[in-house]
Amino acid sequence: MTYTAEISRANPTCFVFVVDQSGSMNDQIGGEVAQRKAQVVADAINRVLYELTLKCAKEEGVRDYFHVAIIGYGLSVGSAYAGALAGRELVPLSEIAGSPARLEERNKKTPDGAGGLVDQTVRFPVWLDPVANGGTPMSQALGKAERLVSEWLDGHPSCFPPVVLHLTDGESTDGDPSPVAQNIMSLLSVDGNALLFNLHVSGAGGKAATFPDSDSALPDQFSRLLFSISSLLPVHMKAYAQQQGFSTSEGTRGFVYNADVSSIVQFLDIGTRASDLR
Amino acid sequence: MYGNAIACWWQKDGSSELEYEDAFAVGADGENDVWELTNQLRFLRVAVADGATESMLSGKWAQVLVQSYTVSRRRRMRTCVNRALDRWPRFLQEYKDGREEAGKPIAWYEEPGLERGAHATLLAVEFQSAPDGLSGTWIAEAIGDSCLFQVSDNKLKSSFPVGSSVEFDTSPALVHTGVHDRRLLEKYTTSLSGNWSSGDSFFLCTDALAAWFYAQHESGAEPWTIWREFHSSGDREDFREWVASERHSSRMKNDDVTLVNVQFD
Numbered sequence: 435m436t437y438t439a440e441i442s443r444a445n446p447t448c449f450v451f452v453v454d455q456s457g458s459m460n461d462q463i464g465g466e467v468a469q470r471k472a473q474v475v476a477d478a479i480n481r482v483l484y485e486l487t488l489k490c491a492k493e494e495g496v497r498d499y500f501h502v503a504i505i506g507y508g509l510s511v512g513s514a515y516a517g518a519l520a521g522r523e524l525v526p527l528s529e530i531a532g533s534p535a536r537l538e539e540r541n542k543k544t545p546d547g548a549g550g551l552v553d554q555t556v557r558f559p560v561w562l563d564p565v566a567n568g569g570t571p572m573s574q575a576l577g578k579a580e581r582l583v584s585e586w587l588d589g590h591p592s593c594f595p596p597v598v599l600h601l602t603d604g605e606s607t608d609g610d611p612s613p614v615a616q617n618i619m620s621l622l623s624v625d626g627n628a629l630l631f632n633l634h635v636s637g638a639g640g641k642a643a644t645f646p647d648s649d650s651a652l653p654d655q656f657s658r659l660l661f662s663i664s665s666l667l668p669v670h671m672k673a674y675a676q677q678q679g680f681s682t683s684e685g686t687r688g689f690v691y692n693a694d695v696s697s698i699v700q701f702l703d704i705g706t707r708a709s710d711l712r
Numbered sequence: 713m714y715g716n717a718i719a720c721w722w723q724k725d726g727s728s729e730l731e732y733e734d735a736f737a738v739g740a741d742g743e744n745d746v747w748e749l750t751n752q753l754r755f756l757r758v759a760v761a762d763g764a765t766e767s768m769l770s771g772k773w774a775q776v777l778v779q780s781y782t783v784s785r786r787r788r789m790r791t792c793v794n795r796a797l798d799r800w801p802r803f804l805q806e807y808k809d810g811r812e813e814a815g816k817p818i819a820w821y822e823e824p825g826l827e828r829g830a831h832a833t834l835l836a837v838e839f840q841s842a843p844d845g846l847s848g849t850w851i852a853e854a855i856g857d858s859c860l861f862q863v864s865d866n867k868l869k870s871s872f873p874v875g876s877s878v879e880f881d882t883s884p885a886l887v888h889t890g891v892h893d894r895r896l897l898e899k900y901t902t903s904l905s906g907n908w909s910s911g912d913s914f915f916l917c918t919d920a921l922a923a924w925f926y927a928q929h930e931s932g933a934e935p936w937t938i939w940r941e942f943h944s945s946g947d948r949e950d951f952r953e954w955v956a957s958e959r960h961s962s963r964m965k966n967d968d969v970t971l972v973n974v975q976f977d
Contacts, residue, residue: 440966444726489766491821494731531821544827557820703882705765705967706919708831710888711855711896 437668439594439625441499441704447593448501448524448586449486450579451479454602455508459566461603463635463692471635472564475601478633478695479504479562482599485699487531487559496531499704503582504561507575509568516563523582534559572606576614583621583628594702595626599695601633604656615663626668631688632660633695642693645675647685657691664689671701713753713841713848714910715976718943719745720951725959725966733763733771734918734970735832739782746946749976751845757782757838760858760970762918764831764886768822769807773830773889776800781836789836789853790897793887800830800889829890833858835873835916839908839974850914851905855897857884859922862906863913863936868929872904877926880919914974915939920967924958943973 441447459472483502490497501524506514513521517535540558543551576598583596598618621628640653645667649658664687667675672682678697688698717740723732739757740747749756759778763770773796780796781789804826811818818826833856841848852860854873857880862870874880885900908914913936917925928935942951951971958964 442724442726442966444966487821488824491768491825492731493769493822496821531819534820537820557823559820705882706762706831706886707883708764708767708770708828708888709883709886710831711885711891711900 437595437626437670439592439623441594441702443498445593446499446501446590448503448583448590448596450524450582450596450598451482451502451504452575452579452598452600453479453504453506453514453562454570454572455506455514455565456568456570456607457508457566458570458603458605459508459564461637463637470564470566471603471637472566474635475633476562476564478601480558480560481696482699483530483561484559485696487527489699489702489704490527491531496528498526498528500527501525501586502527502530503579505575505578505582506565507571508565511571511575511578514562514565516561519561524586530561534561535563536560570602570605570607572602572611573608573614576600576611576618580614580618580621583618587621587623587628591623592625593623595623596621596628597698597702598628598630599633599698600630600660601635601695602660603636604634604660612659612663619665627665629665629668629688630663631690631695631698632664633690634660634692636692640691643689643691644693644697645680645682645686646689646691647683647687652691661687661689670703674701713749713756713839713845713976714751715749715974717742717747717749717756717758717972717974718946719970719972720942720948721970722952722955722968724968725956727968731771732968733765733774734761734968735763735771735774735778736760736916736970736972737778737782738972745948754841755785755838756841756974757785757836758916758972758974759834759836760916760918760972761835762833762856762858762968762970767828767831768825769804769830770832772803773800774832776803777832777834777887781834789834790901792836793834793897794894797889797891797894804889829888831886831888832856833884833918834887835860837914837916846910847908849905849907851903853901853903855885855887855900857919857922859917859919859925860904861915861917861925861936862908863915864909864911866934868936869912870904870906873902874922874926877923877930880923884919908976910976912976913940913943916972916974918968918970920965921969921971924964927963939971939973940975942971943975
């Protein structure tokens with residue numbers, strides 16, 4: 435259980451998003467800015483994929499350090515890619531980079547070099563659109579993730595353990611997801627157990643939380659359930675979380691409540707990090 | 713100064729030769745990564761750099777840094793880095809223009825990386841010779857974890873700037889093309905100086921080799937004996953086979969590797 439395997443083109447790993455697209459995702463998330471849950475999770479996945487792609491981008495193209503699937507669940511359970519990747523399951527990152535459903539132009543504040551900020555237009559790729567329809571077959575969807583990860587490990591037994599990121603409002607309609615979640619976390623590469631992280635988007639209010647080590651401040655049974663089925667952060671990931679300003683302990687889990695989850699991309703080592711002198 | 717310098721390098725497993733992102737340069741006459749040191753040479757400058765995996769054009773930036781140091785004389789490393797930083801915007805514009813002309817415009821996923829800039833470590837060493845060419849002084853400066861080892865009388869005499877095998881990680885200090893506050897270069901530059909004599913060996917290397925060297929030395933071995941063999945045989949294939957073997961046995965991290973061995977006769 436070392437979580438030290440290199441992530442490279444010769445030894446890639448997989449990343450599986452599991453996204454709740456049920457009717458309840460039409461509701462609003464709690465917090466100061468009212469947003470549809472479906473929009474929040476779609477933005478979160480597009481942001482993580484964007485960061486993952488930038489991390490692996492080099493002059494000659496995007497390197498296939500990761501193969502990525504997006505499984506949606508609501509009216510049905512299956513691939514949730516929009517555009518040219520629709521229907522695909524695990525897709526090499528270079529293909530993902532080359533096939534966003536569309537590129538949107540967004541404004542970004544950047545330093546002007548004189549202590550201020552200026553607006554800059556950047557192209558932002560979209561692979562997943564917000565969807566909210568039907569029931570919440572969470573167990574079935576996690577079961578599909580389990581199958582994908584298991585098949586991946588058959589072909590890549592030495593890989594860095596696969597990461598499953600589950601994004602939901604937490605109200606399963608096909609039973610307790612705990613057993614299948616435990617099945618995912620018991621899948622093994624020679625380097626360690628697969629990692630299951632959960633992002634809970636909720637209208638229940640309460641304080642946002644990122645990588646907590648206890649469920650005591652979480653607002654309801656859904657968030658506590660999702661906390662309980664989130665992997666403990668491996669040691670090196672806790673160190674990266676600390677570098678990003680989060681406090682951690684032995685019990686810190688890969689769970690986020692109503693907050694940004696894109697920082698997990700920084701938990702993945704592909705080589706020398708591009709950190710600036712400060 | 714009498715002797716010679718030889719460079720051995722190899723890319724990470726799974727990468728092509730073109731994707732090698734370390735760089736090295738020796739400020740002397742030579743070809744095919746071998747440089748003869750003659751008694752006309754009073755100064756010798758050698759540099760190695762390691763481009764960061766996570767940034768764009770980092771291999772090119774590593775090359776610009778080492779060349780900026782070895783073509784100049786008597787200038788401290790930070791002055792050479794400043795010159796490289798001044799030259800970089802022009803290089804970047806030429807790169808973008810070249811991509812346009814080649815019909816391969818910058819893709820969306822390259823824009824933020826090019827905006828963010830390139831990153832690399834830098835180790836720079838200057839040797840000076842006494843008139844007899846048989847002894848002299850050296851000064852090394854570094855940002856990051858590329859390392860220098862001096863072996864004298866079959867003993868490790870100096871090592872710089874990292875002190876042990878456990879000090880290597882994936883976040884070394886890096887020279888960044890976008891550094892706004894250039895005083896930071898001074899803050900992060902470390903230096904060490906010493907003397908050399910006829911018979912001494914100097915090894916400049918990037919982090920995977922340096923971590924291997926420390927691990928071997930900490931376990932009581934004399935890792936320089938293997939590296940000297942590459943120097944005396946001059947066979948780069950031997951080096952590459954050895955690197956492959958050490959990687960396979962997990963004694964060495966799979967990373968680009970660069971070794972410049974300066975041997976004073």
